[in-house]
Amino acid sequence: MSDIKQHLDKLTQELRRGTLTIGVLSQLSKPQYGYSLVTKLNGEGIHVEPGTLYPLLRRLEKQGLLESTWNTDEARPRKYYMLSKRGAEVFELLWQEWEEMVDSLNHLIGLEKGGDSDGNHR
Amino acid sequence: MEIIDRYIYAVTQRLPQSQRADISQELKGLITDMLEERTDGKRTTDKDAEQVLLELGDPKQLAEQYRETKKYIIGPEFYDPFMTVMKITLYSVVIVMSFEFVIQIIINPASLLEQFVDYIVSFFTMIPMAIGWVIAVFVLLEYVQVNGQDLNIEKNWTPSDLPQLPDLKRQIKRSEPITAIIFFIIVMAMAVFSSNYFGVWRFETGEFATVVPFLNEDTYSGYMLFILLILNLAIVKEIVKLIKGKWTSKLLIFTVVIDIITVVVVLLMVTGPDFWNPAFMQELEQAGMITERSESYETVEKIWETATLWTLILMIVGLIWNIIAGWLKVRKMNK
Numbered sequence: 188m189s190d191i192k193q194h195l196d197k198l199t200q201e202l203r204r205g206t207l208t209i210g211v212l213s214q215l216s217k218p219q220y221g222y223s224l225v226t227k228l229n230g231e232g233i234h235v236e237p238g239t240l241y242p243l244l245r246r247l248e249k250q251g252l253l254e255s256t257w258n259t260d261e262a263r264p265r266k267y268y269m270l271s272k273r274g275a276e277v278f279e280l281l282w283q284e285w286e287e288m289v290d291s292l293n294h295l296i297g298l299e300k301g302g303d304s305d306g307n308h309r
Numbered sequence: 310m311e312i313i314d315r316y317i318y319a320v321t322q323r324l325p326q327s328q329r330a331d332i333s334q335e336l337k338g339l340i341t342d343m344l345e346e347r348t349d350g351k352r353t354t355d356k357d358a359e360q361v362l363l364e365l366g367d368p369k370q371l372a373e374q375y376r377e378t379k380k381y382i383i384g385p386e387f388y389d390p391f392m393t394v395m396k397i398t399l400y401s402v403v404i405v406m407s408f409e410f411v412i413q414i415i416i417n418p419a420s421l422l423e424q425f426v427d428y429i430v431s432f433f434t435m436i437p438m439a440i441g442w443v444i445a446v447f448v449l450l451e452y453v454q455v456n457g458q459d460l461n462i463e464k465n466w467t468p469s470d471l472p473q474l475p476d477l478k479r480q481i482k483r484s485e486p487i488t489a490i491i492f493f494i495i496v497m498a499m500a501v502f503s504s505n506y507f508g509v510w511r512f513e514t515g516e517f518a519t520v521v522p523f524l525n526e527d528t529y530s531g532y533m534l535f536i537l538l539i540l541n542l543a544i545v546k547e548i549v550k551l552i553k554g555k556w557t558s559k560l561l562i563f564t565v566v567i568d569i570i571t572v573v574v575v576l577l578m579v580t581g582p583d584f585w586n587p588a589f590m591q592e593l594e595q596a597g598m599i600t601e602r603s604e605s606y607e608t609v610e611k612i613w614e615t616a617t618l619w620t621l622i623l624m625i626v627g628l629i630w631n632i633i634a635g636w637l638k639v640r641k642m643n644k
Contacts, residue, residue, distance in 0.1 A: 221335065222342035237339055238365050242374040245332075257334075265338050266331075 207235060209285055211243060212278040215253060218267040244268050252277055310358050313340050316368055323372035332375060340365070383447045386454070390552045391447045394490065395440070401491040402439045405498040406431050412503075435498070446545055450552070480555050486547040493547070497540045504529055508586075511596050521592045523616075528583045535578055539571045561635045572628045579620045589613055 210233045214224060221244060225237050247253045252274035258265050270278060317336050321329040343361045344353050365371060383391050410428040414421060499507070508522035524532075546567045553560050578584055586592070590610055593599055599606045 220338070222339050226346075236364075236366075237343070238371045238374060241335065241339060242371075245375065263338060263341060264334060266335050 203234070206285075207233070207239070207243065208247070209278075209281055210235075211240070211247070212252065212270065212274060212281065215268055215270045216275070218256070218269040220258075220265040220267050224268075247274070310353075310355065312355065312358050312362065313337070316340070316362050316365070319368035320372045320375070323369065324375055328375070381451065383444070383451050384454075387447055387451055387552070390548070391443070393487075394447075394548055394551065395443050397487055397490050398439045398443050398494060399436065401494040402435050402498065404491075405495050406435060408495075409498070409502060412506075439494075442541070442544075446548060450549070481550050481553070483551065483554075486551040489547045490544055490551075493540050493544050497537065497544075500533060500536045500540065504533070509593065509596075509598065511598060519596060521589065521596055521598070522586050523589065525583045525586050532578055532581075532584060535574050539574050542567050542571060556638050561638065565632060565635055568628055568631050572624050575624050576621060579617050585616065 210228060211224065214227060219227070221241050222237065224244075225235060225240055228235050228240075244253065244255075248255050248268065251271060253268045254271045254274075255266050255268045258267050317333050317340075320336060321333045324332060340358075340361055343364065344357055347353075347357055347361060406428060409431075410424060413424045413427075417424075504524060505522055505526060506520055507524060508520045511519050511521070546564055549560065549563065590606075590613060593609065594606075599609060
């Protein structure tokens with residue numbers, strides 16, 4: 188059983204890695220700082236470590252999908268991240284891709300199980 | 310809290326200078342946020358801080374997450390040839406040194422202990438030098454390769470970019486460059502350590518007595534630099550052949566360029582002043598190997614005086630041979 192769990196953990200981790208970016212982009216139409224985003228994502232059941240999210244935010248910024256500003260008004264300076272114009276466009280397209288992927292995959296698995304919600308049979 | 314600063318330092322120290330300040334400030338904010346959530350506004354203790362740092366994990370791994378690409382001096386692509394060449398080099402260095410040791414013992418059995426100490430010492434001088442050279446060559450290759458790739462990235466890949474299937478005619482047998490590398494390393498070691506034995510050997514009652522050297526020992530140290538240069542060039546050429554594994558027109562051009570450089574350097578050397586031993590004939594006579602005005606004396610003198618000319622002729626014939634052989638390979642390739 189522990190063997191199965193190991194495989195599952197590894198595959199889940201891979202799936203998470205790919206979907207995390209969509210999750211992050213979806214939350215940044217308004218500026219957020221790193222840790223508030225960690226709390227929010229974890230609260231919504233998307234598990235993420237700060238040690239993964241912080242570097243990811245920087246990478247997305249470097250790719251031009253996010254913009255950042257240091258906010259020094261609060262008690263301590265925090266770096267706020269927000270979608271750039273390009274980032275917002277990319278997110279819309281990525282979301283569509285995601286929806287299509289989910290639909291196709293569900294449909295595919297439905298076929299294999301011997302029929303699906305669309306009423307198609309093999 | 311000091312422990313937090315130490316953690317941040319441990320992470321940022323592994324990152325490029327330009328990102329350190331920013332990431333450091335960001336991490337500080339993150340850790341403070343995490344601490345606050347943990348203690349809910351109460352005073353934080355060292356224990357809390359430690360727990361938070363444990364949650365963030367090994368600073369080495371965090372730094373790795375921040376770094377986008379792994380940086381190599383010698384990348385995975387060159388790892389295998391690097392190890393091969395390194396092994397060949399180290400084996401040949403050890404063989405050469407042992408060979409040298411045995412020869413010294415034969416020539417001068419009385420100095421066994423001294424020679425043995427020299428032999429052991431040479432491990433500490435020669436081996437690091439050999440390792441250093443191999444690394445230097447591969448770092449250069451990696452650098453050229455990586456920068457070359459950057460230039461090609463703009464182009465779209467097409468199926469015609471695919472490498473040709475190995476063609477027996479064009480394949481370079483691995484043994485060929487490996488043998489050559491061993492040969493050049495041995496020559497290099499001899500050029501450095503035993504140039505004084507490069508000459509006519511004289512034996513007295515079956516025992517080694519003296520050498521009449523071909524080269525001018527006073528000027529040799531200056532020429533040694535050039536000799537090492539061309540030998541290193543030759544080794545670089547063989548390493549590239551080993552890595553490529555087959556003849557391509559680029560490789561041919563590369564080898565011809567190195568051959569030409571070699572010929573030019575050798576030409577400059579042998580025609581330069583005082584390369585050969587100026588007192589060769591006298592020393593030969595003093596050693597009692599020939600007597601003046603005898604027939605053999607004149608023959609040897611003639612050979613000796615034309616040595617430079619013959620070196621030139623041999624080098625040029627060799628170069629032309631290489632170019633023709635290369636041209637034939639190109640013709641075969643284009644068929």
